[in-house]
Amino acid sequence: MTIKVSAPGKLMLFGEHAVVYGYPCLVTAVDKRLYVEAERITASEDEIIAPQVKESRFVLESLAYFKKRFKINQAVRIKTNGDFSHRVGLGSSSAVTVATFKALGRLFGQDLDARQIFDLSYRVNLRIQGVGSGFDIAVATYGKTLYFVTGGKVIIPVATRQPLDLVVGYSGVKADTPFYIRKVSEAFRHRRVQMRRIFSEIAVLVEQARSALEKADYRRVGRLMTENQRLLAQLGVSIPKLDTMIARALEAGALGAKLSGAGGGDCMIALVTKTTRQAVEQAISAAGGELIPVANHAAGVKLEP
Numbered sequence: 596m597t598i599k600v601s602a603p604g605k606l607m608l609f610g611e612h613a614v615v616y617g618y619p620c621l622v623t624a625v626d627k628r629l630y631v632e633a634e635r636i637t638a639s640e641d642e643i644i645a646p647q648v649k650e651s652r653f654v655l656e657s658l659a660y661f662k663k664r665f666k667i668n669q670a671v672r673i674k675t676n677g678d679f680s681h682r683v684g685l686g687s688s689s690a691v692t693v694a695t696f697k698a699l700g701r702l703f704g705q706d707l708d709a710r711q712i713f714d715l716s717y718r719v720n721l722r723i724q725g726v727g728s729g730f731d732i733a734v735a736t737y738g739k740t741l742y743f744v745t746g747g748k749v750i751i752p753v754a755t756r757q758p759l760d761l762v763v764g765y766s767g768v769k770a771d772t773p774f775y776i777r778k779v780s781e782a783f784r785h786r787r788v789q790m791r792r793i794f795s796e797i798a799v800l801v802e803q804a805r806s807a808l809e810k811a812d813y814r815r816v817g818r819l820m821t822e823n824q825r826l827l828a829q830l831g832v833s834i835p836k837l838d839t840m841i842a843r844a845l846e847a848g849a850l851g852a853k854l855s856g857a858g859g860g861d862c863m864i865a866l867v868t869k870t871t872r873q874a875v876e877q878a879i880s881a882a883g884g885e886l887i888p889v890a891n892h893a894a895g896v897k898l899e900p
């Protein structure tokens with residue numbers, strides 16, 4: 596019997612970095628998915644077939660952790676496959692971890708609920724990366740759009756009916772997330788009062804954005820995104836390439852724009868309408884950004900036929 600599972604990638608909408616310090620963030624699942632196939636084998640060793648080295652590390656750790664936790668001795672073959680590469684920072688490692696636990700749970704008759712999958716996956720992610728709020732793990736597990744607080748202290752679905760009309764532009768620079776988390780924590784040590792003020796302002800934006808999303812007030816969501824970007828620039832995590840892509844998107848009529856994730860590279864997002872989408876896409880391309888066609892508010896981890 597082969598179990599096939601998929602889990603989505605993510606985009607941070609609001610609140611990156613502040614979330615690491617206990618403030619809330621908003622994250623959405625994207626329709627690019629990571630697939631895991633798992634089966635029992637009669638061999639002495641497990642077999643991991645993962646096209647990306649980074650992913651195989653997460654699969655191996657998850658498998659080892661699962662076997663220890665549920666006292667399993669049998670060998671397993673796990674194959675992974677992705678709709679997206681880890682290059683653009685859409686969260687392939689969190690998706691592969693979540694999908695691996697879901698598949699193993701099924702394979703060995705441990706029907707793990709979402710909370711268990713989140714907790715197990717978060718632990719594995721922390722073991723490998725040492726830092727992180729777990730927002731990516733949460734959205735890979737639960738899907739849709741979430742209001743989230745570090746470590747899963749709060750995980751609440753945002754009551755929005757539809758996906759956001761977003762344009763996603765890749766900066767061409769791979770972001771080094773742990774480096775930027777450390778950079779912010781270094782700044783936090785030296786300028787605690789100022790950093791706390793920025794985080795609190797971000798937290799206020801997150802609350803306002805949650806309510807604007809629930810009311811489908813997209814003009815307000817857009818303004819809040821641009822405001823969040825201004826605060827991220829104050830944290831020192833934006834880079835000129837992202838700044839240019841964001842400025843061009845706004846000039847072309849986007850309702851709002853910001854970087855998404857740790858900063859230092861990866862992607863920016865711009866909120867558009869049907870009438871402004873094309874102009875914004877062209878502006879981001881002209882600024883040297885690579886358009887990443889993804890929809891958001893996608894389903895969380897699930898079994899595949």
Ligand code: PMV
Pocket residue numbers: 607610611612613614615684726727728729730731770772776855856857858861
């Ligand atoms: O770089 P990404 O997309 O993994 O986002 C990191 C977001 C941070 O808030 C900086 C870290 C975290 O784990 O929440």
